Structure formats: structure tokens, C-alpha cells
Amino acid sequence: MLPWLSLRTGRSRWTSQLHDGINACGRAAFSICSPKVCIVGSGPAGFYTAQHLIKARQDVEVDIYERLPVPFGLVRFGVAPDHPEVKNVINTFTLTARNSRCSFYGNVNVGKDVSIEELQQAYHAVVLSYGAEGNRRMGVPGEDLAGVYSAKDFVGWYNGLPSCQELSPDLNCETAVILGQGNVALDVARILLAPTDILKKTDITQPALEALVQSQVRRVLIVGRRGPMQVACTIKEFREMVNLPDTRPEMMADDFEGVKEALKDLPRPRKRLTELMMKTALEIPSEKEQERQSKASRVWAFRFLRSPIEILANPDNSRTVGIRLAVNRLEGSGDGARAVPTGEVEDVTCGLLISSIGYKSLPIDPSVPFDSHKAIVPNNMGRVQHTAGLYCSGWLKTGPTGVIATTMNNSFDTARSVVEDMESGTVDVSAARPGSQSISGLLEERGVKPVTFSNWEKIDSLEMSRGEASGKPREKLLTVEEMLQVARK
Structure with missing residues (x-):
């Protein structure tokens, strides 16, 4: 099937799911429907953005999508093994993930399994926080x-x-x-x-x-x-x-x-x-x-x-x-x-x-502006240029610079931009959006089975017990297949 035909088919499916989401909230009750924000990437930038959004607005619902079955990005895969104290920030991220207004969807490759455009249609705001995976x-x-x-x-x-x-x-x-x-x-x-x-x-x-x-x-x-x-x-x-x-x-x-x-x-x-x-x-x-x-x-x-x-x-x-x-x-x-x-x-x-x-960061989708020279998404305080409702945080926003505390501050700045735009009406949160309800449907149709945070905790528990048996804090699973096998037990 031609790519454009596939996209058009996906969009028509989405339209019916959007209507379902609107009906679920009730046409006369738009004002009480929660603002829905999607974050792409579950490293420090993604979690700090989610943390600030949840704290700043008591009605916001945040969904975090991650390509791998496991969360935490460079805290897990970048911090040196002999720097365990730096990894303590995972405790804070876990509290955010367990919040009733936050959901984690691992094993979802945004740009491949679901498009940015589909996320924009399903959510009031989309924040790109997928970091810098290029060399x-x-x-x-x-x-x-x-x-x-x-x-x-x-x-x-x-x-x-x-x-x-x-x-x-x-x-x-x-x-x-x-x-x-x-x-x-x-x-x-x-x-x-x-x-x-x-x-x-x-x-x-x-x-x-x-x-x-x-x-x-x-x-x-x-x-x-x-x-x-x-x-x-x-x-x-x-x-x-x-x-x-x-x-x-x-x-x-x-x-x-x-x-x-x-x-x-x-x-x-x-x-x-x-x-x-x-x-x-x-x-x-x-x-x-x-x-x-x-x-x-x-x-x-x-x-x-x-x-x-x-x-x-x-x-x-x-x-x-x-x-x-x-x-x-x-x-x-x-x-x-x-x-x-x-x-x-x-x-x-x-x-x-x-x-x-x-x-260096890499482009995720042709619809998202990208400065290939600086390897960032052009933005103003996290607002992606010329694209209302689309934001970025972390290294995708600034380039690969600073430590985790630097990323925290720049992610909080992006979250503040999102909240300001909701309150000013630049991002219209009065109309309902279906959020994960429609995206989950699309993923199911495409044969993609997300990993939830409770699924991740099964992986976490096994890794910790394997580590304990050999005198280490953790013995990581090394393949996506192993991770998925444990998550789905």
C-alpha cells in the first residue's frame, strides 16, 4: 500500500474514534473534560515535563510514549555504572509515573507506529522530548x-x-x-x-x-x-x-x-x-x-x-x-x-x-520543523515554531548540553509554556480530545502492544533480583525481546 494511502486510511479511523471521545465526555460538558498532553520520550526531559504539568494543573492528564519497553532514557542507559547516586532521580520519576493522571506507554515507536499528526489530533498538546540518539x-x-x-x-x-x-x-x-x-x-x-x-x-x-x-x-x-x-x-x-x-x-x-x-x-x-x-x-x-x-x-x-x-x-x-x-x-x-x-x-x-x-538529535517526522545544522527543533521557550500545540524539551530543544539539573530546568520552562498557552487560549482545551483512547485503538489495529508502567515494574523487579543474586544493584535485561517476554507474563 502506498504511504499516503495508508495515512489517509488511518486518519479516517481516527475521526470516528475522535467522535467517540467527544461523545464520552458529553457535548455539553466540554469545559469539564481534562486537558490531555502527550509526551514523546521517557528520559529526564520527558519525566520532568510531565512532573511540572501535573503539579501546575490539577486537571491535566499526561501520557508518555517511549520507543523502548523500559523508561528513563539516559538515566538508565547513559549515566556511568559507578555513579549510582545520579540514578536516584528514578525514584522521583517513578512517583510521577504512578500518579493517577500520568500513563506510560512503552514499546511505541512514534514516527513509525503512530504519527505526530495522529498524536496532535488526539491531544491538546504534544511535547517532543526524545533526546539525542544520533552521533x-x-x-x-x-x-x-x-x-x-x-x-x-x-x-x-x-x-x-x-x-x-x-x-x-x-x-x-x-x-x-x-x-x-x-x-x-x-x-x-x-x-x-x-x-x-x-x-x-x-x-x-x-x-x-x-x-x-x-x-x-x-x-x-x-x-x-x-x-x-x-x-x-x-x-x-x-x-x-x-x-x-x-x-x-x-x-x-x-x-x-x-x-x-x-x-x-x-x-x-x-x-x-x-x-x-x-x-x-x-x-x-x-x-x-x-x-x-x-x-x-x-x-x-x-x-x-x-x-x-x-x-x-x-x-x-x-x-x-x-x-x-x-x-x-x-x-x-x-x-x-x-x-x-x-x-x-x-x-x-x-x-x-x-x-x-x-x-545529536534526529528528525522524527517530516511534519516537525528541524534545524539539521544545530540538530534541534527550532523553538521559543519550548514552543515549536509555526506549529501551535507542539512543544519540545530537553536536548531536542537545546542541543546536547548540561547535566540532569540543566534538563530539569529547561523541561520545567517548556511545561510552563504549555500551561501558559492553555490558560491564554492559544491551546484550546475547551473542546474534548480522546487522548490515549484513540491512540490505543490505532496501535491495536497496527499490532503494537504497549508496555505499561506496571509491566515495566515486572522487568524492574526481575533485574533487581538477578542483581542481588550476584552482589550487584541490578542485572539488566539486554534485548527488547527479553524485556517484552517478562513484561507480558
């Missing part, structure tokens, strides 16, 4: 060689993201290079170098743990195109690297020439981080620290002012054996400083290369 490419020769991975996929592999379980990275090399100096890059470096006795007490997946036990990686270089005053990581993550057991840092003193004089003009968080990097690079460690470092079997280092030019291959061009880097200089200062190639190059031997230069 920014380096754009250099050789980046598709074996041994080259995106940080997004590598993190997904050790955190149990179903689509990354076939990754099976080859860790049979001494040196790994990570391109990028943000928190994700440091997470990856830490997981590669951390003693597995520490990791086996986390919720890292069993296949990843077994691979890391056998890993030959002993040296990790964390490479950035700019200087020490432009690194994107935070002091917490850098301090964790400094204190990581059985490792020692190899920072280069020359990288900090002239930095001390610039410290006074830096904002406090940047100043504290830079001071710690300088101390690590320039000061002689205490006797106790020297003893610890002398026994370390693994090494990590920052390399500044380097940009990738080419991934180097072995003679038969089957896998990477190194990377060619351009040596840069800085033009300007502070966060606005630009890296400019000097013409010098440097070759680094490595058998594992991980690109941590950023996630």
Missing part, C-alpha cells in the same frame, strides 16, 4: 574502521542499551584514545581503567564486565582540540580520574604555560577545575601519593590542542592502528577561543579509538 561524526578518513566507536555506542554497550549489544569492542590493545574532554569522555576513560573489583559491584552489564576483565588497555589518552581552560568536563569527574585506584596521571607541564596568569579572570567553577589540573600536572605529589602512583599499572593523560585528521589503518585496511592529529594553537581566549591548525601533525599509536565529540 556527531568526526568527518575524517578511516572513522568507519574496526576499532573506532562513538562514545554514545560504547556507553550504550556497557549500560545495556539493546541496540548496542552487538558492539563487542576489541579491548586487546595497550593504548586507547578518546576524542573529546567532556564528562562522557571521562566516564569512558574511567570505565576502561577502573579496577573490575569496583565495577562488579555496579549495574554494568555482565558481558561488558567480562570483556573489561580481559581488557589489555593500560593507557588512555583523552584528546581535546583546545586548551586546558576550555575543557568541557567538571571538577567532580576530573577529581575521580585523579583518585582512580591503580592509575596515575601523565599531564604535560608545557600545556599549562601562561595559565596561572589567566586564573584570576575565570569563573569560579572553571578556576577550581583549572587549578586542580595545574596541581596534577605541575606539583610534586605527597609521599603517600607518589607511592600509590608508583604501584599503578595503568596510565591516563589529557592531550590538548589536538584535532583528528585521519584514522590510521593496518596494512590490509581492516582495523585502526592509530590516529593522525593536527597540532593546534588558540586564537582568542576563554570559552570563545578557537583552535587553529599550526601545520604540524602528530601520529599516535592506538588500537581503540572512541569519539566523544557529542550526541
